[in-house]
Amino acid sequence: MEEVNISIPEGFLLLGFSDRPLLEIILFIFVSIFYVLTLLGNATIMLVSHLDVRLHTPMYFFLTNLSFLDITFTTSIVPQLLVNLWGPEKTISHAGCVVQFYISHWLGGTECVLLAVMSYDRYVAICQPLHYTIIMNSWVCWGLASTAWLGGLSTSLLGSTLTVLLPLCGHNHIDHFFCEMPLIMQLACVDTSLNEVEMYVASFIFVVLPLGLILVSYSQIARAVLRIKSTEGRHKAFNTCSSHLVVVFLFYGSIIFMYLQPAKSSSHEQGKFVALFYTVVTPMLNPLIYTLRNKDVKGALKQLVVGSGCGPEKKQGVIFEV
Numbered sequence: 001m002e003e004v005n006i007s008i009p010e011g012f013l014l015l016g017f018s019d020r021p022l023l024e025i026i027l028f029i030f031v032s033i034f035y036v037l038t039l040l041g042n043a044t045i046m047l048v049s050h051l052d053v054r055l056h057t058p059m060y061f062f063l064t065n066l067s068f069l070d071i072t073f074t075t076s077i078v079p080q081l082l083v084n085l086w087g088p089e090k091t092i093s094h095a096g097c098v099v100q101f102y103i104s105h106w107l108g109g110t111e112c113v114l115l116a117v118m119s120y121d122r123y124v125a126i127c128q129p130l131h132y133t134i135i136m137n138s139w140v141c142w143g144l145a146s147t148a149w150l151g152g153l154s155t156s157l158l159g160s161t162l163t164v165l166l167p168l169c170g171h172n173h174i175d176h177f178f179c180e181m182p183l184i185m186q187l188a189c190v191d192t193s194l195n196e197v198e199m200y201v202a203s204f205i206f207v208v209l210p211l212g213l214i215l216v217s218y219s220q221i222a223r224a225v226l227r228i229k230s231t232e233g234r235h236k237a238f239n240t241c242s243s244h245l246v247v248v249f250l251f252y253g254s255i256i257f258m259y260l261q262p263a264k265s266s267s268h269e270q271g272k273f274v275a276l277f278y279t280v281v282t283p284m285l286n287p288l289i290y291t292l293r294n295k296d297v298k299g300a301l302k303q304l305v306v307g308s309g310c311g312p313e314k315k316q317g318v319i320f321e322v
Contacts, residue, residue: 011091014084016177017272027276028085034284035078041287042067044301052300058136059125062118063290065145066247069107069114070283076103077178077279084177097179102160105181109206110152115248116210116217117144122241123217127224155202162195176272178279211252218245243290250285254278 017024045067049060077100084090092100124135163181169189176183182199185192218241225237257274291297 011093012097012172015175024085038284042071048300058141073107074283100179106152106156109155112206112210113148116213119214119217
């Protein structure tokens with residue numbers, strides 16, 4: 001048998017956009033701006049959801065989880081990206097690369113489940129409004145949120161660990177701007193069939209199934225909305241789902257384009273920009289999507305800015321102005 005020369009590289013070279021120096025300068029400016037807006041926007045959502053008692057509802061509890069996830073996810077990638085865009089040094093340490101794809105894998109799986117949980121919350125709010133507070137009690141909310149976080153963590157620990165164990169034989173060039181598990185697998189000099197099977201199974205469980213649950217939830221919501229006779233009632237029901245639908249479209253649209261594109265160089269270059277979109281732009285857009293048409297959040301923000309404090313009474317029932 002031929003002996004394989006196995007070695008662990010000290011670091012990886014992230015090629016990213018290094019073949020376009022002018023583009024790197026432009027991207028550095030825009031990524032820096034988007035990153036600051038991401039931190040401010042999501043931190044603001046978390047702050048007002050905590051301070052204003054009127055926002056102590058399941059919908060804002062899950063939205064707070066999503067905001068924290070966005071901050072964590074973008075922070076695991078963007079600082080290293082900015083360093084690589086700023087200067088000629090394009091390297092990342094082996095440990096840093098491992099941590100990066102562990103975290104990105106974890107949070108990616110968590111967001112898929114969390115978006116499905118949020119769609120179920122909207123289903124209960126519209127289709128079973130009289131039982132909403134009973135069904136979506138605090139224990140259920142904490143259980144669903146924990147399931148999302150622990151589920152994402154479990155698939156990351158399994159898939160990422162299997163990837164870490166692959167012998168790379170000294171290869172260390174990654175044609176991307178951050179460490180992704182499939183790209184690390186391409187550097188291996190052994191058969192990766194087991195890793196690919198695990199990745200496909202995990203993709204089905206954490207991408208296809210949650211998306212299916214989201215589609216089922218919204219099909220039931222659509223049926224319920226069509227049975228509402230008043231125009232105002234339909235408008236309120238639509239508003240409670242529109243923001244979440246936009247976020248789902250942005251997130252899953254990016255994933256589908258990223259992982260179902262043909263394996264050719266031009267598509268790979270497009271994939272970098274799509275990855276840039278869901279790692280930098282989408283986390284910045286989520287707070288805007290959930291606040292621009294949200295009267296409750298805008299009211300809480302106004303009270304926070306003018307320092308008038310939170311309202312004395314807690315709003316009961318389902319909040320429709322999302």
